[in-house]
Amino acid sequence: MALIPPIEPMLAKATDTLPVPRALPGGIALEPKYDGFRLLVFHSSGTTQLQSRSGNDLSAAFPEITDAAAALPEEVVLDGEAVILMEGRLQFGALQQRVNRPLATTRHLAHLQPAHYLAFDLLQRGTAELLHEPYRVRRAALEDLFATHDLGAPWTLTPVTDDRELAEQWLTLWGPVGVEGVVAKGWDQAYHPGRRGWIKVRAKETSEAIIGAVTGPVTAPLTLLLGRYDTDGILRLAARSTPLTASLRSELGRLLTAGGPGHPWADVRITASWSSREPLEFTPVEPEHVVEFHGDTAVDAGRWRHAVRPLRLRTDIAPADVAPFGEGQRPVSG
The missing domain is CATH 3.30.470.30 (DNA ligase/mRNA capping enzyme)
Incomplete structure (x- = not known):
């Protein structure tokens, strides 16, 4: 040949x-x-x-x-x-x-x-x-x-x-x-x-998820680990975010509270990326706040494969109102 x-x-x-x-x-x-x-x-x-x-x-x-x-x-x-x-x-x-x-x-x-x-x-x-x-x-x-x-x-x-x-x-x-x-x-x-x-x-999707953990200081988070509740009421990791904008870091830093021993991810090992075995250093936070984000359409069994981009805090949506794990993506124009 x-x-x-x-x-x-x-x-x-x-x-x-x-x-x-x-x-x-x-x-x-x-x-x-x-x-x-x-x-x-x-x-x-x-x-x-x-x-x-x-x-x-x-x-x-x-x-x-x-x-x-x-x-x-x-x-x-x-x-x-x-x-x-x-x-x-x-x-x-x-x-x-x-x-x-x-x-x-x-x-x-x-x-x-x-x-x-x-x-x-x-x-x-x-x-x-x-x-x-x-x-x-x-x-x-x-x-x-x-x-x-x-x-x-x-x-x-x-x-x-x-x-x-x-x-x-x-x-x-x-x-x-x-x-x-x-x-x-x-x-x-x-x-x-x-x-x-x-x-x-x-192609991009806009959707919402619950802030379950952060990297960096809770008072000035660098990135977010986002979750959704499954049908058994367990908070599951759904997405990792890109670095936050300065304004969103400041806004979330005033609101987030470090999670206690009973946090669902307190003893969970999360890797640095979906394809990595290296553990990620993160701090669980109380799952009280919801963010809207843009992500692509590569979603595997409820998890976004690539990092998503947080858009804004959704104070009008309670964690209980977020779509269940694996559901709720809305396509938008790229």
Whole structure:
């Protein structure tokens, strides 16, 4: 093959709003951004490999996609996203369960909860390397690949549009089912491995949660640990916040009270991040106050995967009135 794994995928830099057409070469092509695993698919005669964004071989984690790629009648290198749809939403947690498991286990999971591959770029077809071709050429070749071989499940061709109104709908309406946002690409852009040449806009949600703990001094908190009560009345960790603004630090510092021995998180170990084992130093506070925040749509089993941005104190909402753990997100325009 002309392209050999590992290859760094092309990346996107984040902005808050959809870019204007002149922001990228040749105008902008807009695609949904999914809550999935980024995968490069390499297939040549006798060799098939699925590569993660970090360069790891995930072929055994997604045998249904690996088998489908091995059956393709021509050499290809694809860029796209592996997703699992369950109960009407893309489930990132189900993807995580596939990693570092025996092949027999992943094949069983593939039967119960099959993954699909949402292809959005074609980097090689046959012996022709396409990295230096403009996106419009790569996209046309990708569409032709799907049409020529009548590709069906687990293959899916991701939609693309230059209609900003449709892209806004992806941002505001499709977050609850696992569309994280929108990626903008230049129609005349080449594919630059490892470079943040695209633009991404994350779909956001506004919601409320109870302040359960803080990092830094209670009188001038740095960040918040936010909770919601589950159906058993237990305060569960729902989100971690970004650093607070100076005004919100001051306002909360006058109101918060350190929690006593009976605080539900008094003896709870919380890690520094969802993917870390390092313990986080925090101080429980009495769960008396509610904040409104912006978060993206990456919510796993009731927990926001990425840090949320506190907007304001909600003195009009009592902790008992906050939506139960796992419910109550409201999509807003990014």
